[in-house]
Amino acid sequence: MDAAGSRVADECAQYAGQYKSGFITTQGGNLLCSKIIHLITDNQVKSQVSKVLHECERRMYKSVALPAIGTGQAGQSPAKVADEMLDAIVEFARQKSVQHLQTIKIVVFQTNMLPDFYESMKKREDPDSSTTESLLSRFKSFFWGKKQSSEKKKFMVLEKKVCLVTFQIYGESQEKVDATESWIKDLILKEQLENTVADEAIESFDEAQIAILEDLQRRKQVTIQLENKLSPPQINISGISRDVYSVSLEVQRMIQQIKSTEEEQSKAELLYNLVEWRYPGSNGSFVAFDKPTNTQLEHAKVFKKPYLNVKINKKNYKVDLNTLKATDDQGKTIKLQRVAKDEGK
DSSP, X not given: OTTTOHHHHHHHHHHTTOOTTSEEEEEOTTSSSSEEEEEOOOSOHHHHHHHHHHHHHHTTOSEEEEEOTTSSTXXXXXXXXXXXXXXXXXXXXXXXXXXXXXXXXXXXXXXXXXXXXXXXXXXXXXXXXXXXXXXXXXXXXXXXXXXXEEEEETTEXXXXXXXXXXXXXXXXXXXXXXXXXXHHHHHHHHXXXXXXXXXXXXXXXXXXXXXXXXXXXXXXXXXXXXXXXXXXXXXXXXXXXXXXXXXXXXXXXXXXXXXXXXXXXXXXXXXXXXXXXXXXXXXTOEEEOOHHHHXXXXXXXXXXXXXXXXXXXXXXXXXXXXXXXXXXXXXXEEEOEEEXXXXXX
């Protein structure tokens, strides 16, 4: 309060008794901020942080800095405070209605409390989770702001997230500040990894694959860049080591799936040029099956399977491969044709 100045103190006195929501808001005074939200201590740290964040969003503030609430005169455990503050921030970050508040900072002046906040963030991560966005990933857009650019592939866009992190280090001496900076850099280098996957099949990625890449980028602590102008095209994956490994494996699986699909299509095309299966159409004519079904029927015939289930005009049929008769669910039977292309000319 001393740093804020007497005008802020007078404003607090003016609003005394008007804190129905558990806080009052004043001007920033001599501090380098536009507003100050003063909390009425009640030891409910999570609830208080949540109220502040929603008030900032309501007032369309873009950033907020929070102290380690309750660790001073209130004497609360730093570990408990860290857990409750981060719980409130995560729940706020999950809300799709958040539009204005982009940056949340937690200011910890006491160096002995830093491990408590660090451990609180680390223990919330589930390295095996494939459905829940990681805690650190969520915080990137709120603690350090939002900054995005795009990478285009033909008519598709892969959103590339770029999160700039700013560490503000305070210490008793320049030597301790330098030591802390060096420690942070070492931690970052140990955790970071970059991997490149290059393959011609990447050129065949469509909206479905792009959507999967975007989902992986949202859920994992990675940045994915699609370089489709190179030969062969490549995908660059950078971020936390374990997530880079898992995302790289998923990209390889996608590539293999595309190759398998293209191989099956090629085989189906080749087989279609040799043998054509047909079902009765209108006016006594016969209609050719689509290439995948044509392949299934021919394979079933070659491998001497007795029956095969297929769809004809969106109806289910059971095909007898010996008699070439197909029967629907109501017992209606039709006769199929299997024609070698040189016979059908």
